Amino acid sequence: MRLGKWKLHVKKSIGWTEENGTFTPLLINLDEDISETTNLAAQEPELVERLSRLIKEFDQRLSEESRPVGTSQE
Secondary structure, eight states, X not given: OEETTEEEEOOOSSSXXXXXXXXXXXXXXXXXXXXXXXXXXXXXXXXXXXXXXXXXXXXXXXXXXXXXXXXXXX
């Protein structure tokens, strides 16, 4: 998830299993850390929550509005 200078990595439903270990959200300030080496999630918990909520809202809207490939909504 990108919002301005912020980038949030969250656990994905595909490609991540518990065998990979516990996933910790990763929050990056791209203005100050283009190499994405410093996780700011602990310092910005409200921002992590806000961006996580936006991800969930987008996923829900995408699911609600999806339709089979090759069909129209007419």
